[in-house]
Amino acid sequence: MTTATLLSFAGLCLLLALMPGPDSFLVLRYSIGGTRPGVAAAVGVSIGSLFWAVVVALGVAALLEQSASAYRVVKIAGGLYLLYLGVRALLRRRAAGPAATGPVAASTGSAFGAGVLSCALNPKMGLFYLAVVPQFLDQVTFGSAMTLGAVEAVVALVVMGAFAVAASRLVALLRRPKVTERLETVSAGILAALGVGTLASAGGS
Template structure:
């Protein structure tokens, strides 16, 4: 791989990371609790790229490209999961408000674990990430070669870029909440981001079944 190809891939990953999507809203929602929860969601979501790179590198992810049914099933499951995240986030915002008044709210470690797994599962159930590594990554590999190692390296690069962007998003969101530290504003942001996740999930599931 030439330096120009590597630079082009980095630029493409940066553009895709900056494009708003379910992972961005998930990181934003988790960051409203605290920066550690936001970074955990960012790490989980970014780590999913390496998983998809591994599947693409050994050829298993080609199933999504060859089978419309498999792609549809994964997309529907991903949409349902986003709906679940949105609904559970909305319910959690109501319960956490009461719990924080009575018991001080859930522990940070518990939030970090749940945020990490939410980010990871969200990425793993997003077939578009798998198709990215199947359709786009080969364009940056040396002609006539299928290198598992190089594919994984590109996956790590995508992970790093996503982590940097999501990390910045998490810090900015957390600082904004601290600056606006008003219960009504925080509650509105939490429920709005939860609603966006649910709407994205409905849209994903409907587009897959149509």
């Protein structure tokens, strides 16, 4: 595997990471509560992408391409999880009430776990690896697939981490209860909507 191949793959991964999606909205959701939860979610997303690298390296991801049922099951699981995260965030904000003077706190552990599961339950990541990795390799082996997976994970970590830091600092500049409450409500609503959309598309596929 040449340096040019790794750089080309990294460039493609950069474009993927910059595209808005469930992972970026998840990182935004936790970044509202502070830099540490946002970065923890970003780390979780990058670790979750390594799960798909392992799956592709083992050849299991081919099932998602060949089996509509397997793809639908993973998609439904991912949609339910996003819906759960969105609804839980909305309920926590409502429970905090109007007296809350800041964002509802989230632990770094829960943010990390949410990032891992969000990415690991996104079958589109598996199909991305399945479709793209062979284009950059003469022969797909466990080592070569994991190398490209590590590159994708690093790129995702850098992009999502930078996004988390920027978002948390922006929220800090707008540290007003009403602004924070609306941002949390909107981000939670987007997660729930993404979950509903994923479930709807899974049901129609």
